[in-house]
Amino acid sequence: MITEQLAELTRSALKGAIADGAIQVEAPETIAFERPKRREHGDWATNVAMILAKEAGARPRDVAAAIVDRLPASEFVEVVEIAGPGFLNFRLSSVWLHDVVRRAADPSSGFGRAAQSSGLKTNVEYVSANPTGPTSVVLGRHAAVGDAMAALLEAVGHEVTREYYFNDAGRQVIQFALSVDARYRQSLGIDAAFPEDGYHGEYVTEIAAALREEVGEDLLTLPDEERIERVRRFAVPLIMGSIQATLERFGTTFNVWFSEARLHERGEVMAAIDKLREKGLIEELEGAIWFLSSRLGDDKDRVVVRSDGTPTYFAADLGYVLDKFARGFDDLIYLWGADHHGTIPRLMAAAEALGFERSRIRIPLVQTVRLVRGGEAVKGSKRAGVIIPLDELIDEVGADAARYTFLTRSIDAPLTFDIDQVTQQNAENPVYYVQYAHARICSILRKAEEQGVRFDPDARLEQMTHPSEESLMRKLATYEEIVPESASQLAPQKITRYVEELAGQFSSFYRDCRVVSDDRELTLARIALCVATRNVIASGLGLVGVSAPERM
RNA sequence: GCGCCCGUAGCUCAGCUGGAUAGAGCAUCGGACUUCUAAUCCGAGGGUCGGGGGUUCGAAUCCCUCCGGGCGCGCCA
Numbered sequence: 001m002i003t004e005q006l007a008e009l010t011r012s013a014l015k016g017a018i019a020d021g022a023i024q025v026e027a028p029e030t031i032a033f034e035r036p037k038r039r040e041h042g043d044w045a046t047n048v049a050m051i052l053a054k055e056a057g058a059r060p061r062d063v064a065a066a067i068v069d070r071l072p073a074s075e076f077v078e079v080v081e082i083a084g085p086g087f088l089n090f091r092l093s094s095v096w097l098h099d100v101v102r103r104a105a106d107p108s109s110g111f112g113r114a115a116q117s118s119g120l121k122t123n124v125e126y127v128s129a130n131p132t133g134p135t136s137v138v139l140g141r142h143a144a145v146g147d148a149m150a151a152l153l154e155a156v157g158h159e160v161t162r163e164y165y166f167n168d169a170g171r172q173v174i175q176f177a178l179s180v181d182a183r184y185r186q187s188l189g190i191d192a193a194f195p196e197d198g199y200h201g202e203y204v205t206e207i208a209a210a211l212r213e214e215v216g217e218d219l220l221t222l223p224d225e226e227r228i229e230r231v232r233r234f235a236v237p238l239i240m241g242s243i244q245a246t247l248e249r250f251g252t253t254f255n256v257w258f259s260e261a262r263l264h265e266r267g268e269v270m271a272a273i274d275k276l277r278e279k280g281l282i283e284e285l286e287g288a289i290w291f292l293s294s295r296l297g298d299d300k301d302r303v304v305v306r307s308d309g310t311p312t313y314f315a316a317d318l319g320y321v322l323d324k325f326a327r328g329f330d331d332l333i334y335l336w337g338a339d340h341h342g343t344i345p346r347l348m349a350a351a352e353a354l355g356f357e358r359s360r361i362r363i364p365l366v367q368t369v370r371l372v373r374g375g376e377a378v379k380g381s382k383r384a385g386v387i388i389p390l391d392e393l394i395d396e397v398g399a400d401a402a403r404y405t406f407l408t409r410s411i412d413a414p415l416t417f418d419i420d421q422v423t424q425q426n427a428e429n430p431v432y433y434v435q436y437a438h439a440r441i442c443s444i445l446r447k448a449e450e451q452g453v454r455f456d457p458d459a460r461l462e463q464m465t466h467p468s469e470e471s472l473m474r475k476l477a478t479y480e481e482i483v484p485e486s487a488s489q490l491a492p493q494k495i496t497r498y499v500e501e502l503a504g505q506f507s508s509f510y511r512d513c514r515v516v517s518d519d520r521e522l523t524l525a526r527i528a529l530c531v532a533t534r535n536v537i538a539s540g541l542g543l544v545g546v547s548a549p550e551r552m
Numbered sequence: 553g554c555g556c557c558c559g560u561a562g563c564u565c566a567g568c569u570g571g572a573u574a575g576a577g578c579a580u581c582g583g584a585c586u587u588c589u590a591a592u593c594c595g596a597g598g599g600u601c602g603g604g605g606g607u608u609c610g611a612a613u614c615c616c617u618c619c620g621g622g623c624g625c626g627c628c629a
Contacts, residue, residue: 436592
């Protein structure tokens with residue numbers, strides 16, 4: 001990456017200055033570069049002189065001068081200026097700019113992606129909704145964010161596993177099975193009571209009807225417990241299938257579907273509790289078994305096995321984290337809803353107690369989705385049966401627009417999803433703006449091909465001198481920095497934003513510069529720039545799971 | 553009461569581990585299609601970055617405090 005090269009040059013100059021006795025400081029470990037907001041401040045700037053000034057007991061601009069005087073020559077750097085309070089502003093050369101365009105235009109160069117594997121295996125677990133109802137719009141945000149994070153981590157060289165954890169063992173599933181069972185029996189004319197905390201959705205009745213279709217009245221003769229179990233075994237896979245189908249329609253596919261029940265069956269939950277017991281972190285009180293998580297930073301201790309002998313959801317978490325690390329992952333990402341933030345300290349405490357560093361776990365929290373329809377907030381409650389199914393949203397706005405909308409905002413910000421607005425968002429949604437730029441480039445390239453002009457990787461890029469061409473090239477160049485930045489911060493909204501800016505730069509270029517013209521040399525150069533831009537738009541859209549159409 | 557997140561243009565939101573004159577889209581107003589896609593482009597107006605302290609060469613960004621909003625604080629998940 002260019003910032004690394006610039007940091008290397010600067011470090012070398014700084015060492016020279018120290019060796020010469022020009023400034024007396026310790027060379028810093030990292031020299032940070034940032035993109036100045038203003039064009040005239042160059043392509044990259046560093047504040048290293050200002051940071052060192054205090055320690056050196058010198059004025060920032062003098063420190064800067066000592067560095068600039070000793071900067072090694074580089075074909076990529078055109079000029080370095082000392083500006084403002086002591087910034088070093090680097091203006092890069094066209095050699096660098098053209099190198100960027102050539103690499104971006106070449107699909108095999110892996111532009112924007114890590115040159116080599118990081119050697120790290122990362123598990124990204126997301127969505128992970130209970131198999132008790134269809135996938136809601138809320139989970140669509142999770143799916144979009146999780147997919148983008150996974151893609152970003154792959155782009156920086158990690159080996160990523162996308163995982164969905166489903167609670168097919170807990171109380172919620174029992175409630176769900178009881179709900180279906182009640183509807184099943186009611187449909188057979190029995191006056192069955194509906195469970196108090198049951199699931200009221202229409203889909204419950206539909207599943208019950210499907211069950212009746214399948215088995216008729218056969219289950220009625222079974223004892224309650226057995227019948228409920230039969231209902232559960234019928235209903236849960238049905239729901240899981242529908243969740244999976246919806247997510248696939250949305251463009252989300254998981255590598256691993258992880259069952260909580262299997263975790264219990266394999267004894268991993270109890271193994272985790274035993275491990276904690278060995279460390280003296282388990283205590284029995286009032287018939288329940290507690291994990292003393294408060295000793296590791298949690299607010300209070302947590303029950304892992306209830307007094308009735310059944311393990312809690314949190315107990316499964318213990319086994320699960322153990323299982324994940326046992327599978328060889330270096331880093332775990334749990335993408336959770338913000339309403340689960342209170343459970344972070346206990347999971348971290350558990351991980352630490354089980355012997356894993358907290359830094360290996362990251363838990364980004366996705367804020368709520370507020371649904372608005374007809375100007376009024378829609379309260380989403382799965383149990384009350386009021387949800388907006390993700391399927392419905394896909395029908396109305398399409399997977400691309402929905403996905404993109406979910407990813408334009410920071411995950412920390414609550415998202416107001418106005419169904420009506422997004423529905424009529426046809427031409428106003430920025431996703432179409434970006435896709436349009438891509439389609440337009442494809443159209444130009446088709447036109448060029450009709451006239452017998454094809455992309456030539458050896459095109460003479462120095463033919464391009466217009467400011468719009470230069471701006472576009474510079475915007476392309478920042479992609480290599482945006483991707484790792486976005487990945488390390490787990491901030492996919494930076495990609496949607498970047499891709500909009502890139503599309504905007506392209507539109508300006510399109511206005512100012514005719515690509516296919518009589519000037520063959522210039523035409524070839526501009527085609528190369530178009531190909532580079534098209535590739536980067538497609539790559540960026542790919543990271544956020546949105547298609548890049550060739551025609552619109 | 554305690555904890556987490558949010559408060560930036562009329563609206564929806566960006567703003568990276570503190571940087572130079574705070575940005576984008578939408579909306580509003582005014583312009584641009586015999587030319588490779590007008591789902592486009594160009595221009596204009598619009599701000600006490602919730603309030604107040606502090607840290608420093610420098611704060612929308614970090615710390616404290618207050619106000620306002622969301623979410624959580626179970627032997628639910």
